[in-house]
Amino acid sequence: MIRFEHVTKRYADGTTAVDDLSFEVAEGELVTLVGPSGCGKTTTMKMVNRLIEPTEGTIFLDGDDISAIDPVELRRRIGYVIQQVGLFPHKTVLENTATVPHLLGWKRGKGRARAAELLDLVGLDPSVYGDRYPEQLSGGQRQRVGVARALAADPPVLLMDEPFGAVDPVVRERLQNEFLKLQAQVRKTVLFVTHDIEEAVRLGDRIAVYGHGRIEQFDSPATVLGAPATPYVADFVGADRGLKRLSVTPIEESDLDRPPVVHLDDTLAEATARLRSEGARWAVVLDGRENLHGWIPADTPADGTASVREHARRMEAWLPLGAPLKQAFATMLQHDAGWIAVIDEGGEGRFLGVLTPARLHEALRRSIDADAQALPRAEVAVETVATA
Ligand SMILES: Nc1ncnc2c1ncn2[C@@H]1O[C@H](COP(=O)(O)OP(=O)(O)OP(=O)(O)O)[C@@H](O)[C@H]1O
Numbered sequence: 520m521i522r523f524e525h526v527t528k529r530y531a532d533g534t535t536a537v538d539d540l541s542f543e544v545a546e547g548e549l550v551t552l553v554g555p556s557g558c559g560k561t562t563t564m565k566m567v568n569r570l571i572e573p574t575e576g577t578i579f580l581d582g583d584d585i586s587a588i589d590p591v592e593l594r595r596r597i598g599y600v601i602q603q604v605g606l607f608p609h610k611t612v613l614e615n616t617a618t619v620p621h622l623l624g625w626k627r628g629k630g631r632a633r634a635a636e637l638l639d640l641v642g643l644d645p646s647v648y649g650d651r652y653p654e655q656l657s658g659g660q661r662q663r664v665g666v667a668r669a670l671a672a673d674p675p676v677l678l679m680d681e682p683f684g685a686v687d688p689v690v691r692e693r694l695q696n697e698f699l700k701l702q703a704q705v706r707k708t709v710l711f712v713t714h715d716i717e718e719a720v721r722l723g724d725r726i727a728v729y730g731h732g733r734i735e736q737f738d739s740p741a742t743v744l745g746a747p748a749t750p751y752v753a754d755f756v757g758a759d760r761g762l763k764r765l766s767v768t769p770i771e772e773s774d775l776d777r778p779p780v781v782h783l784d785d786t787l788a789e790a791t792a793r794l795r796s797e798g799a800r801w802a803v804v805l806d807g808r809e810n811l812h813g814w815i816p817a818d819t820p821a822d823g824t825a826s827v828r829e830h831a832r833r834m835e836a837w838l839p840l841g842a843p844l845k846q847a848f849a850t851m852l853q854h855d856a857g858w859i860a861v862i863d864e865g866g867e868g869r870f871l872g873v874l875t876p877a878r879l880h881e882a883l884r885r886s887i888d889a890d891a892q893a894l895p896r897a898e899v900a901v902e903t904v905a906t907a
Pocket residue numbers: 530531532534535536554555556557558559560561562563714
């Protein structure tokens with residue numbers, strides 16, 4: 520979709536910002552460009568929409584050499600989001616979002632309808648925010664308008680230059696999550712510039728780690744973290760890359776423990792007697808369709824006729840299979856839970872098992888070793904020290 524072939528950019532003062540760069544971004548792929556300040560990320564990005572012209576080499580968009588495409592026509596195919604959102608202060612949020620459809624000569628009604636749809640998509644209710652002016656929004660809300668505006672003409676390609684750089688870490692993480700959900704729906708081809716390795720790892724399908732004017736490594740987040748190609752990359756991703764891996768390592772079925780299970784309609788006396796005989800302190804409670812309901816402690820006092828249903832406790836700490844280990848860890852902390860329930864990814868809610876801190880640790884170590892040994896994670900044996 521976007522292809523760089525031997526692209527070099529030398530500025531008039533002799534600075535080589537980009538040096539013989541070749542890489543490709545596939546359709547629907549999100550590639551993050553990450554590296555320290557001044558390494559050529561923005562220059563790379565601006566060459567794609569011809570805000571900057573390369574000194575040498577060729578850039579292709581969908582197979583077309585962009586130097587042969589009229590820049591105005593080219594920019595219609597490319598949404599652009601930057602850190603200083605650049606909203607028009609005297610226009611409302613809805614008008615700002617409809618800017619590009621307006622420029623494209625869409626009928627006013629159609630442009631506004633599209634703008635309202637997009638505001639909704641980025642989590643801003645158009646009936647609440649549509650008539651506000653940019654100064655009446657928070658920084659995070661302004662960034663969302665910037666994203667909505669870039670998507671308004673439905674361009675196949677999005678260029679995003681530190682779009683979440685100006686907001687605090689909490690809002691930033693929320694915007695990143697929202698953007699990932701949005702991207703899962705719209706599947707644009709995205710080049711995303713950031714100097715934050717955490718952000719690059721969370722968002723990118725692949726990451727291009729920049730050194731000076733060159734790409735040092737172009738790989739999946741897990742590979743960049745697990746097997747940095749050069750000492751420079753290892754240094755850039757940092758000594759805590761084991762921790763960062765938490766965000767890119769999904770919960771797999773083989774990571775789960777299978778504790779005792781009881782059902783809502785079981786009698787309490789039978790259920791607790793069984794748990795005690797198995798030496799279990801608690802059990803997961805499922806409904807008739809094997810979906811997660813909650814949990815019950817083995818020492819729940821049983822009076823004659825009660826069923827599990829009346830004494831089961833709701834389980835708030837759960838995640839779908841495939842969620843990153845980091846989220847599992849955060850969920851444990853948030854709910855002060857010694858384990859979390861893991862359910863079917865498909866959204867049916869079928870209970871699969873539980874993840875404990877020990878198993879989480881093991882999954883992380885296995886994931887790191889798997890990369891080093893180029894093996895699937897489930898096949899890696901790790902030695903663990905028994906704590907019980
Ligand atoms: N117009 C210009 N004239 C001369 N040199 C420039 C110009 N624009 C950028 N540079 C230089 O080119 C190099 C790459 O700049 P670029 O903006 O692409 O880096 P970056 O990786 O995006 O940095 P940052 O993260 O700080 O935005 C830097 O050394 C910069 O000083």
